[in-house]
Amino acid sequence: MPRRHDIDALRALAFALLILYHCAMLYVADWDWHLKSTHLSEALQLPMLAVNRWRMDLIFLISGLSVHFLLRGGQLGRFVAQRSWRLLLPLSFGCLVVVPIQPYAQGVANGLVEPGFVDFLLRYYRFQPWPEGAFDGWQYGFTWNHLWYLAYLWVYTVVFAALLPLFRHRAGRALHARLVALRGPALWILPALPLALATCLLQPLFEETGDLIHDWYRHAIYFTVFAYGYWLGNDAGLWAELARLRRRSLALALALLAVYLALVIVLPEQIPDALQYAVWTLRNLYLWCAIVAILGWARACLDRPFAWLPWANEAVYPWYVLHQSLTVLIAYWILPLRFGPVLEPAIVVAGTVAGCWLLHAGIRRVAWLRPCFGLKAGPRQAAGAAAQAAQAAQAA
Template structure:
């Protein structure tokens, strides 16, 4: 199987966008986060809102594509052993070693945790409940914060592996063909219908929590786009159709997004919105999300499917950067926000510091240290096999 450079590049870019998104969470007005700057921007809400609608859907879509490539010609047992090693080990290590700086900084800023990181860790590792609202996840005593993605991905990967016998049946093949056989307008609209159904039926009762157990609306959305990616991965005809539809998909995404945004701003703050209006907003939102994903896939296939010189490095670095970035961002903000150094210098230093920290720790330490590599989701050997379709996430 030929390596799909566009998927490698798109994965790296998607997680790079995630780093930028988390940096912006410091500054967007009305959106809570672990640490907040005093230099808040209401103007950030619009681009953040539109990005937030599809950023994680894109990551799970890419993960589904990567999973299909990884499962190709691999026994299910071997595949699951590899996935357990590369998902659960970094998750456990991240929860214990990388993430704790985030609840510490958040708890100190909230005035609930006393300064002193060693003392904090001594209590944190007992997993005892903390005072109310000490930090996100205080009820459980500890948190996985941004690493929730690894737990969700592990569950979806396990479920997809368990579904393989059913998908190999005639009924399963027909179900996959129903998706991979979509063309034209049907491809741009019909896959959005399940997402709309989940929004209408599940979202009012199960708002997003990232706690794995009660997150049924987000599970439905994320596993569906994960399954879309799995079906899409090896369908050359569907990739060709996405390539052909990339311009109409982009135009439809921009149009639906503009109307959706206009309605959201129009009814922002209204305590009650009519059922018809609410359904219209939900419909526009889900069509916007799916057409955006189609546009991204089509344009990346057209522009990124080539062996860029930076791609082998990015493919290997993306997993450690993902694990490290939010802890670095929160720590730098914890140090810099009280200094009030200005609305330009502060985000610049936090952003540059996050990137430099990820680069130094990854390229200077993690990839060069054999025992650290698996803790950050990397293969045990030093040089990544750029011929395999294995992906960190």
Template sequence: MNRRHDIDALRVLAFGLLILYHAAMLYVAGWDFHLKSSHTAEWLQYPMLFLNRWRMELLFLVSGLAVNFMRRRGSLGRLAGKRSLRLLLPLIFGMLVAIPIQPYVQGLSNHLVEPGFGRFLLRYWTGGPWPAGAFTGWQFGFTWNHLWYLPYLWVYTMLLLALLPLLESRHGQRLRTACLTLRGTRLLLLPALPLLLWGSWLMNRYPVTGALWGDWYAHAIYATVFLYGYLLGTDAGIWAELARLRRISLPLALGCFAFYLLGIKTLPEDAALPLVVAVRALHYLYLWSAIVAVLGWGHAYLNRPFRWLPYAREAVYPWYVLHQSLLLLFAWQLMPLGLGPIAEPTLIVLATVGGCAFLHECVIRRVRWLRPLFGLEAAVHTTPVTLPARLVDDLA
């Protein structure tokens, strides 16, 4: 089967956007992050909200799609083992080696950790304890910070694999057929309804934590779109419909976001229940219509073998593991210099991108034993693979 270049490209672009998103977290006023610049701005909340409401859901949907594709190439046991190795090995390595610089600089900025990275690292590896509020995750003694995506994805993958006999049964196939035959308005509206249900039931009870256990609202949303990705698969009919709807889904998403933003900015705390439900419905309709728009436009314009794509496809996982640690390290070094609101973020982003590029190209991809620790296959390829290949399953 031919490679789905649009899915590869969307995954690369989504994780590239993640670097800019996390860099902006240093500067958006009113939003908590590991470090904050003195040059914060409230207007950044609007573009951040625009992305925040669907960016991770898109990644989980693409991850579910990848499981659908990989299912055709082996047994459930082999797939479970391969995915566990691909997700958990970089998670463990990342928590022990790549992540610690993040709580260290956060602890220093909070004046709750003493200088000396070597001493900090030994204490971190042994689980602390730490002063209250020293860094994100201090109460656990260690943290996975931005790598939370990996354990969540592993859990959803294992649950899906356990359910596959049911999903591949006669009744399960009827369910998938019903999903794949959605067209027009039904495709734009119906998948948003379960998301609205989860939001109405769980969002206020279980705020998002990233701690895995007890994060029930996040699990309900992410696992649902992960299942959507599996059901979506690579069916030609549904993807043609997504591409056809792109000129409808995009203005629908923009309109929903505009009215949603108006609602959350103007709705009083004692607003009537119908108004609260309407704003909440706009949230989840925006989430789904934005994903439909991204998939549709991507399928229409990105499903081609770009020359940069094979290299970028390999680079995504190492860059994902590295980027936030490098971002916070460079921010910690550059923010005290008083560089100003333009030079400072520009240099931080350039340094982060340069650091990721250097470590991936000059170290990670060239050292055989390092490659699996960053989610890559152990084999070192010195020339591009030009034969038709499998759908990306490095991190998705």
């Protein structure tokens, strides 16, 4: 089956947006983050909010799509083992080697960690609690910060593998057939309803803390869109419908966003429960319509072998692992220098991109580093492994 270039391109673009989003977190007013610039903008809140409502949902849906393609004709046990290796090794390596600069910079900025990165690491690797509020995750002694996605994705992958017999059962296949048969307004509305229901039932009970054990609201949302991605798969009819509806989906998403942002602006923080449920339902309708529009436009415009796509496919994983630590490190260095509201963010973005580019260029050439950043064996390593396998087969 031909490779779906649109999905590859969409994955790369989704993570590129994530990098820009995290850079912007330095500057959006009233939103907590690891470090904050003195050049804060309230106007930045609205575009950030518009993106925030679907950015991670889109990434988890693309992850579900990837599972669909990886499972075709493969053994389930081997799939789980390979995915565990490609998720848990970068997560462990990233938490120990890449992420620590973030809690260090945050702790120093908060005045609760003494300057001196080596001394910090010696204390950090004891995995004991830090002074309250030193950095995100101070209670546990360490943090995975932006790498939480890898932990969540691994859990969803294992749970999905355990539930796969149900998905492949008669009832699961019937539900799948109903989903891929959705057309027109039903495609905009029906998949959003489980998301809205989960929000109304669970968001009042569980804060979005990034705590894997207690994050049941986000689990319900992200696992649902992960399953949608698997079910969406490569169904030609549904993808054709997504492309056909792309203009109307975009218009509807923008209309829903306008109403939602207007309500966010005019409504007080405390509102009646019935009104709150209506706002949450509207938010989830916007979330899903935005994803439908993105998928439709990607199918119509991105399904071609762009020259940059092979490089981007490889770069996505290491850039994701590296980017936030680079952003925080650069900000830690330059925020005290007061470069101004234009030059400072330009340095942060350019430095993050340049750092990811240079480090990825080095990582891809070091055999033992490649799996630590989610990369498969390079051509030389793959050829060597194939030769060893052939020799072993001949000896047997």
